[in-house]
Amino acid sequence: MSDVRRSETLTGSLEVAFPEFRTPPAEPLGLLSAWLKTATEQGVREPRALALATADARGRTSSRILAVNQVTDRGIVFITHAGSQKGRELAANPWASGVLYWRETSQQITVAGPVRQLPRAAAEELWAARAVFTHPMSSVSLQSEPLRDLDHLAEIRARALQLGEPPRALPCPDTFVAFVLEPDAVEFWANGTDRLHERLRYDRTDSGWDTTRLQP
Template structure:
């Protein structure tokens, strides 16, 4: 497979100190909103990298469900591979790639579980089949075959028919990322990209520029 002729040039925008927000959450909101307006499917998708007890990294997409009170919230199964990693090493690197605007946002932060009440409130808003899917799946555990999974799903559907209250699984809920740093990357011509980093230092956000 030869990919060396794939080459893009980036001209969509710039990111200059003169038009930056002083707070990275405001900068994130500004960029996210402009991306969301494009109505691209899964515009709230982000890659989350974690590290296991052996130091092995892994990465997967999750959906960002809220940014509130200085936290980025996503939901998952606490017993999943990522949930296990986060028990041992509660730090993530989160990455957004907004290709149409030639942008990347990288966040590193501490991770804490959100309260059970908050998770339950969100779980109750999920569509019925998503609730059943979460209840029926021991995420990241091996399973014999597809039909075993479907049988498990059908059993939960039978137990909790549509219209009934599906209880939130014990090991399911939200994680909150509390950012320690943000990097905003804007592609520019000639590979002279803009890279702006915000770092949390003594409760203040400092801003610096990196070489591309």
């Protein structure tokens, strides 16, 4: 008979080291960076894959997976096109929440807070840091706009292939934007035996951060 007290994990390790649960750092972004670094070292697949939820002006939510480009002292930086669904929704309702979930180590981080568009120079710097092979499609595709038909998709592909020869860095499109999610709340969650999960929550205040340990 299986041990029903054990949660599923790919590594076989239920209780990852989480000393900060007992001695929380003063702020969460350094801990978030440390968890990302450790997840990468432990072989977590796509540790920077963030499930980001946004909402339109009527409060109707949408979500998608995107890559975290940077974690700075301001928050979580990501890129997109201004005309994408998330770009349009953030223009109308500049607030988002997100989850980083790592099945391999049975950990997750949730974040929520206002989202600010970064200056054009930041978007251009992040564009330049992208692999050159991503430039053509990001230049020709109007992300999230409707396709006329399947031939239209073939046209976009042909234009991207033509633009990508010879392989080279392309100019940053005007629609390419960078955002930073400046969290008002962050929760670190680590799995445990007998479902005694360790949960550490940070809430932003006028003077810094409050920390709270939450029941499983």
